[in-house]
Amino acid sequence: MPRSTSSDNSPLIPDDDPMAASPLLILIDGHSLAFRSYFAFAKSRQGGLRTKTGIPTSVCFGFIKSLLEVMESENPNAIAIAFDTKETTFRQQADASYKANRSETPEDFLPDVKNLQQLLEGLRIPVITSPGYEADDILATLAHQATDQGYRVKVVSGDRDLFQLVSPDKGITVLYLSGAFAKGSATVGPTEYGVEEVEAKLGVLPSQVVDYKALCGDPSDNIPGVKGIGAKTAVKLLKEYQNLDNIYASLDSIKGAVKKKLEVGKLDAEHARYLAQLRFDTPIDIDLDQSQLQGFDPQVLKPLLEKLELKSFISQIDKLQQRFGGVVLEDIQTNAPNKTDSDTDSDTDSNTDTEEDDDISFFSVAETEEFQEQGSNTGSIQPQIIDTVDKLNQLVEQLKYYTDAGNPVAWDTET
Structure with missing residues (x-):
């Protein structure tokens, strides 16, 4: 997947800008990406993606695949994801018609999102909600908190409301999800929106987006x-x-019909501004240190992936561990049973596969085919050099979970 760029394909923060050295926090509009994942697969396959037992997985597969593509493109230091809740928001309390025109949520969307949130927790990515507020408010609050602590921030969303957050002074941009990105295009990534891109899209500056609405x-x-x-x-x-x-x-100084419309609609304008303005004081309980990529516990994540039959992620779990900042410990299973013919047939059942044919983009085709031939139970040796205190701490944390004498772990220490 190509690196996200501005409309003219140039980076919004030049490499020689001091801000480019700041740690990068990726904030994701969870429901925005989840809906795009759901409808991308729901339209391409009747009923969307499901396991053999009927569990919907369009959201889980599409979301995690897109997340990995963004991570490969942006190489963030930290990630946090915000979701809406079912509780009435302060905007709906102020105006019952707010978002009342939205279509009813598909019945298989919510259980898919619930499984997705469990996967994200298994990946040790913070999932943040705040009853009475929207995900956009959480993202706005986190973005400002993070920049105050020295982070650069990129917000992943297909919602133009978040354009109001764009600020070169604070180092906040938006990775805007296009329709082509949601459909899994191999050539189109999210477009990074800075001030110029927002103005080209809407005709106004980010600081004017609220008043525009x-x-x-x-x-x-x-x-x-x-x-x-x-x-x-x-x-x-x-x-x-x-x-x-x-x-x-x-x-x-304003003449004619426009003046009259403004006079009559003043209260409507003020009310609309209240609804459009994102909140920067959303009550959230998170320390930004929790958003740092720190790896995951495979013994927690694997059962979730297996339940959802996300085989390509399972077979490449070591690469996932590295991508999420963890230390890979090889789980060498010398006594593991070989796959039977029936197992192989089950893995390739085209009628119930939960995944699209596309490989996870940050894995090469050759690597993916190699993993598929080996099967998800076969280990491969990928030595890890523990040369920093952080890596040593990660190793110690990982070793806590390797207590099975049938699955030994070996390492070499320099003396």
Whole structure:
């Protein structure tokens, strides 16, 4: 998968910028990516992806695959993922029609998301929710907390609401998910949006996105804005007067029908601005240190992957461990039974495979085929050099879980 870039394919933060040396935190809009994963596979296969026992897995497979592609492209130091909850939000309390135009959630989506959250916890990636608030509010709060602590932040989402977070001073950009990315395109990655990209997309600066929505509304969230004011007029007003307050302070200089619409719709504009503004004080209980990539416990993750029949992830679990910042300890099973013919037939049942034919993009085709031939129970030797205190601590943590005498672990120490 190509590295995310701006619209002209140049990095938004040059390599010689001091900010480029700051640790990178990837924040992910969980429901945004989950819905894209679900509908990408639901449309390509009747009923979406499922296990042989009928467990839906479109979200799990698509989300984890996309997550790995973003990680390969961006090489982050830390990751956190925010999800919405079923509780009524403060916006819905203020306006019962807010997002009331959304289609009903497919019945197999929610159990798929629940399994996904278990997978993410198995990968030791923080899953963050805050009842009464939306995932976007969590991301906004985390982004500002992180930049105050010296992180660069990239927010992964297909929601334009998050464009208001873009700030070159704080080092915040948005990795915007296009339709092609959601469909698993091998050539199209998320587009990184900075100030210029937001302005090219909407016609306004990131700092004006909220007031833009206050004027012309947002049909996707069922926010009407000022009746009769469209996107072009909103852009024109904001270019001339910079923000909503200045527009209303300058009504005497605005003529004709536009002035009348603004006068009649002032309360609507203020209400829409309230709904569109993300919160930076969302109550969340997380230390950003918890978002650092630290590897995972294979004995926790493997059963989850096996339950969901995500075979390509299982067969490449050592690579996953390395990608997630962990230390690989080879689980050499000299007495492991060979795969039977019936096992092989089950693994290749085309009618019930839970995965698309595409390989995980950060693995080469040759490597993937090699793992498939070996089977997921076969170990391969990949020596790890423990040359830092952090790696030593990870090794000690991993060894706590290797207590089976039938699966020995060996290492060499320099003297």
